[in-house]
Ligand SMILES: Nc1ncnc2c1ncn2[C@@H]1O[C@H](COP(=O)(O)OP(=O)(O)OP(=O)(O)O)[C@@H](O)[C@H]1O
């Protein structure tokens with residue numbers, strides 16, 4: 046079976062290119078050799094701390110940013126030139142719900158854009174489709190004539206989701222879809238996303254820094270550290286039975302009601318990637334080999350892997 | 362723009378013009394001048410170029426020549442009106458050309474970035490490397506004198522200004538998420554530029570035009586004055602001034618008349634331009650640039666109703682804060698809040714965004730910004746002393762000394778241009794007189810206490826050189842600088858990563874124990890709160906709806922909102938779907954009459970919406986504001 050979306054050795058380096066005048070900035074490696082396959086209908090969660098390359102990866106998958114290396118295929122096909130990256134097959138839900146809506150356009154204009162430019166629908170067909178979408182995300186049709194600033198974050202995010210679904214995508218990239226929302230509204234949007242996935246047979250790539258959200262919504266989870274996937278595992282196990290020391294650190298740091306604060310975890314994300322394992326400076330299991338070479342993926346199950354010389358074996 | 366919105370923004374413009382009387386005055390004067398200039402062909406004026414040497418250099422008031430005549434006997438009034446017409450037209454066209462060319466360059470550079478940007482902006486830099494007027498002179502010299510060439514020259518020298526400001530605005534917008542969204546919706550570059558970018562940079566272009574048009578008129582006048590602009594006999598204001606130059610002693614009116622007109626036109630344009638800028642700049646429009654007062658305005662309706670404080674360190678009774686701004690509905694942010702914190706205790710204040718947590722925290726020491734904030738009632742007792750009755754000097758002695766704040770964004774509390782060590786030293790010496798070296802030693806000690814790695818080296822660094830977690834450590838060190846009794850921490854870990862959040866939470870827990878510190882911890886996350894706080898107060902729509910010991914409330918919430926808040930956040934390792942609370946919190950300017958949670962509450966009955974719901978005692982340590990709580994007394 047072909048995967049809905051597959052990434053092979055995907056990399057992105059910023060800077061470093063020759064500029065006309067002035068000196069070139071040193072290259073920054075934002076995403077390094079990321080590989081995964083996501084089956085149709087599956088949700089892959091991607092977690093990591095700020096600056097670890099989550100959004101860069103997401104933007105490459107959506108075709109908004111050209112990769113510096115590696116390949117992406119959707120339904121086994123390479124991207125094709127045409128209207129919009131991937132011709133609308135991959136859509137994106139943004140972290141800042143209001144920032145994703147042009148403040149000077151009505152919601153109707155915003156909703157019609159993908160229907161017009163991607164599907165070439167005429168005006169009556171567009172109206173009908175928008176009505177159907179608004180119904181699916183529980184929004185009132187009266188909202189269509191308003192401007193974005195008149196909406197709360199939760200409502201704006203529903204509009205963003207409706208727009209993403211407009212062009213019948215196969216894959217939706219959700220970049221921190223609830224982190225800008227109120228706690229009580231987050232659950233509404235998460236549940237809506239789960240319902241829509243079933244109704245429209247969608248494949249999700251869910252990016253979040255919130256481990257609990259990722260665990261609750263995903264089928265599998267990729268843990269990103271310094272731009273590389275250090276562990277890819279089933280959601281039910283990834284935190285409960287972490288195999289990579291960094292995944293364990295994340296799981297231990299997440300606040301859980303009633304559990305005292307985690308013992309101080311040393312260090313923070315390094316500025317520049319080091320030789321060898323990027324996590325070595327913070328890892329209690331690091332040895333000389335870890336500082337010499339970067340670990341390669343070790344497959345634990347068919348598609349799951351851990352990138353560590355000395356993974357944790359015993360479940361806690 | 363829809364009709365209603367257009368009318369509304371027009372009404373806003375009207376209000377603003379009134380507020381800025383000077384801008385209104387400028388608009389009025391400009392309107393009169395422009396109308397006169399536009400109507401020049403219709404006015405009963407003599408031919409401005411008709412020489413009449415017999416009547417040369419008539420003084421103003423001469424029969425048939427209200428403003429007199431010039432050295433060739435031409436009527437000055439006619440020349441003034443026609444000259445103004447020409448000067449205004451040249452200024453307007455020059456700024457239109459400069460705006461058009463500059464905006465195209467700026468948008469292309471800002472939108473495409475990279476090489477395009479580099480190439481275009483280096484070109485602009487080259488234009489800017491020449492002194493302004495010299496460049497204009499050089500262009501006219503190359504093209505030959507003439508009004509049209511002067512217009513081109515003035516337009517060209519102003520292109521860089523437009524290009525730079527539009528490029529900045531475009532670059533800021535080109536990376537906004539809605540531009541990505543447009544791309545995903547299948548829109549191509551030119552469509553994105555026209556539909557998404559242009560409407561959003563239009564205000565910037567307008568502002569740039571309103572600030573430069575006056576300049577351009579002056580510059581054209583300058584070129585004409587030098588004889589490089591309009592050629593005789595054609596009159597514009599600059600050439601009239603030039604012609605009057607030699608007669609300054611004998612017939613000053615020949616130069617005073619056009620000079621005064623230039624002055625009037627440029628001043629009124631600039632006054633109006635200021636007004637337009639205020640109107641278009643949302644920050645200026647909201648009056649946010651006005652400095653808030655040092656203490657929140659206090660208008661206590663209940664001034665007489667004193668309350669006997671007991672032995673608690675901090676006691677808040679009936680605190681009310683609202684935001685009052687002209688032209689908007691009053692926001693009732695805090696509506697009668699009661700809190701008690703004992704020495705060494707940690708109180709968690711939890712609620713959603715907009716529930717009034719931050720405003721409560723800021724109101725305690727009169728730090729809510731006034732205008733628009735007004736404290737409308739209540740008492741804040743710090744060890745028995747009513748802080749809302751204290752004067753500014755007294756409050757200043759308490760702020761940072763006995764009560765300190767830690768903010769969500771540590772950058773906001775840190776001075777960007779001072780080293781970390783200098784800031785700590787200053788904070789210490791602000792409240793306690795001591796030699797600099799002693800203060801510096803103490804500052805280093807503080808940095809070590811907040812477990813700053815490499816404290817001595819970090820003290821010499823600037824805030825921007827530190828990571829987010831380290832900055833928050835500095836924020837905490839600043840708060841601890843004068844050994845306060847109470848620290849108010851407003852979402853100190855919300856902006857941080859989980860692993861760093863765990864470090865900061867642990868640090869706060871340790872410091873509490875070491876220093877017997879009382880802490881008010883503001884958060885929206887029960888999981889975070891439960892790691893640190895002994896007691897919790899749940900806030901909804903500006904009121905405390907439930908309070909009590911943390912573990913008790915987590916295990917058996919009594920208020921339906923508390924229960925919803927606990928259930929709606931997914932927990933690590935805690936099953937699948939979170940249970941959502943339906944609906945939205947009420948807007949602070951339209952609070953319901955009865956229980957504010959009623960529209961979202963599954964247990965609602967008629968009585969809930971009938972009137973105010975009082976807070977009742979559930980047990981010795983717990984209170985709840987609900988008619989049908991989940992836990993009975
Ligand atoms: N400067 C201001 N002018 C007008 N209204 C304001 C101002 N600051 C706050 N408010 C209003 O006061 C209410 C409470 O705001 P507050 O900042 O205390 O909420 P909060 O609980 O701290 O939310 P968050 O979790 O987002 O920090 C809101 O309705 C808000 O719109």
Ligand code: SF4
Nearest residue numbers: 322325328335353354
């Ligand atoms: S490879 Fe070595 S340093 Fe890296 S995570 Fe594994 S044990 Fe730690």
Ligand code: SF4
Nearest residue numbers: 956959962969987988
């Ligand atoms: S007072 Fe009534 S509406 Fe309000 S929370 Fe209690 S049961 Fe619900």
Ligand SMILES: [Mg+2]
Nearest residue numbers: 718719851852
């Ligand atoms: Mg707040």
